[in-house]
Amino acid sequence: MRRNAKDLAGRDVVARSIMIEIREGRGCDGPWGPHAKLKLDHLGKEVLESRLPGILELSRTFAHVDPVKEPIPVIPTCHYMMGGIPTKVTGQALTVNEKGEDVVVPGLFAVGENRLCIGTRR
Incomplete structure (x- = not known):
């Protein structure tokens, strides 16, 4: 995704970039269909728990993944x-x-x- 969306890009740029990656065959397949993987484990458990507790909870509850250990499946959706x-x-x-x-x-x-x-x- 570095070719499409650099760090801290806007939501619209990131969403479009994820869709480009998926459409061009660089996405992942899974039970919910094609998606990308958001890797956060490099931040470490302490940072994730202190700064992104909501992301941890949502990922564990709905995607059944622990972002401390594995990437989160993501796909663009409607924000508003x-x-x-x-x-x-x-x-x-x-x-x-x-x-x-x-x-x-x-x-x-x-x-x-x-x-x-x-x-x-x-």
Whole structure:
């Protein structure tokens, strides 16, 4: 992955780099499908326990691996959505009819960050 994402790269760069590695055949296979391996054992048990206790717990609980001894299987996933529900400025949710026209969904409103006009600015 050094060719795609250097240390401390942003989430988007790291996620894209992991997918490139998997698609180009450099990933790993496992019971959950293709993935990459995140190796943290070089940090040592003390550092992992003091600075990354949440990662240790999640890895042990859901991936059934101990990052102190073995790499964690990882794959990019959605961190947050870019965009949302299309609405009118009044918050009324919109759908598209068979003619491709915007139509109000009666009684359905969207507010806050789930609205399309808010989510696309992230």
